[in-house]
Amino acid sequence: MNTNYDKLIFEISSDEKQGYALPPLDVGRSSDVDAIPAHLLRSDAPVLPQVSEPEAVRHFTCLSQKNYGVDGGFYPLGSCTMKYNPKIDEDVAALPAFAGLHPYLPQNAAQGALQLMYELDQMLSEITGMAKFSLQPAAGAHGELTGLMIFKAYHAGRGDEKRKKIIVPDSSHGTNPASAAEAGFEVVQIASAADGTVDLDALAAALDDTTAGLMLTNPNTLGLFETNILRISEMVHGAGGLLYYDGANMNAIMGAARPGDMGFDVIHLNMHKTFATPHGGGGPGAGPIGVARKLVGFLPRPTVRKDPDGYRLDAGDGQSIGRVKGFYGNFGVLVRAYCYIKTMGAEGLREASRVAVLNANYLKESLKGQYKLPYDRVCMHEFVFDGLAGGDPQVRTLDVAKRLIDLGYHPPTTYFPLIVPNALMIEPTETESLATLDDFVGAMTRIADEASGDPAVLSAAPHNTPVRRVDELKAARTPVLKWQAKE
């Protein structure tokens, strides 16, 4: 492809070109224009790119072809659950009866949508062992904030105003402490035990009558199941705190274990991870939260209830923390998740988690000789290497990641969790075949060989991309955020 189209559309623009000829103005000047103060009216024509229609099409087509998604190849980005999203979910969400719904429709004209929301609440509750869900939060971190607001409302409702602290393990997702701080809590971080799980002594030392709760993922960020979870739950509840479940790693345990049974009081789910809704792209997202029985009253409202004569929006009994999103959450995303759960079925979801765990363990065992495995035990849906086991010591995790791009893969998550200095966090998900996994093992093996035999090829990677190794430090310190017309 002509590399000219790699440039910004402004950079391929020239004044000699014109993509569209505007007809002369054939209506009179509106009196509304005269009402606008003169200093708010522009005197110069705007600087718009001048390109022909085929150039505009080629520019955007070229951009779209640079995109790397799970529809294009393997994407083992740890902690992100980049599973393949079945296209039937898109078809169903695009049905005019869903896509064309107006949020102000009278309830009796939107019974199908209300039924879907009611049943999704029921299904998520069954999968997670929680009493009830609110579908409003627009993303995982929004769910976290909402959950922590419920923590606050619960303690305040008991007249217990001194619970200001949220405990997080040092392996936690960065959003956990960030959400806690945003909700007005003080964050207390506790070190992990040598085996990578929660250190019970450190937890005991951190717990007191100022503890509002503990935030945890299970399996944790190292892909390890917190086998002490019942003891942890006892300790936190014994100190008067609540237990928050970050649903980021829910894809590991569907149909096998339920956060509600482990003692969690509030949970958010990342629909784009576990329930096959679109990732990224700036949204929209969905991060529904589920709560234990004693917290149902605090959920954001309205929720949907089932009456003998149909489905109704339910404003609750006045205890609710209120709305956290306009209308009913990002409904189109909820439709996709609903469709995914219905098409998979209970057995299908159980199988998905089992295969996700199997695939992760297969990759871990296939590669652990060549890459350093700091926590060598059966993992759940993901695992973390601590860089290469051998080869030139100058070769870093970043080089491995960049080289994978050359070999056609999206790199795994790097340098997270922070407790593993050279972390390469790999999550294959259940939707990859044995052949794909074997190809990836081949690529990782080739890189490990290059680290001994030809380290220069790694430090200079990527070689095959439109932009070579980017200067991350410069990008962080002096980012160029917009194109500026030359004067």
Next chain:
Amino acid sequence: MNVLEGLYYTTEHEWLKVEGETAYVGITDFAQHALGDVAYIELPEVGETFAAGEVFGVIESVKAASDLCMPVSGTVTERNAATEEDPSLINRDAFENHLIAITLQDAGEIDRLMDAATYRALIAEEGGA
């Protein structure tokens, strides 16, 4: 990994250099190595007072953002703005480039910090030696 004799160290990888009433605070070579290329440093204003362990600033690298914690209680008498202007100074020599100078509030607090040998053992355990 470089560890200087005669300085005091925290478990959060700050160092403290005491000169009479004044002390200098920085991050260790181990810390800069773990962070990687430092992109931003945010320091407190002169005159601000912090308790031991309290967060006095933030250091951010291409990998992570970390709080800067006070090794001992004190009042800021100098902020080394050069490190804010050019954070790569920390990567070049973390011991040569202090972040802030403080007046000590309670010299007794120094006894709670580690000496070079103890700190060296700590980073060996954390996989840094």
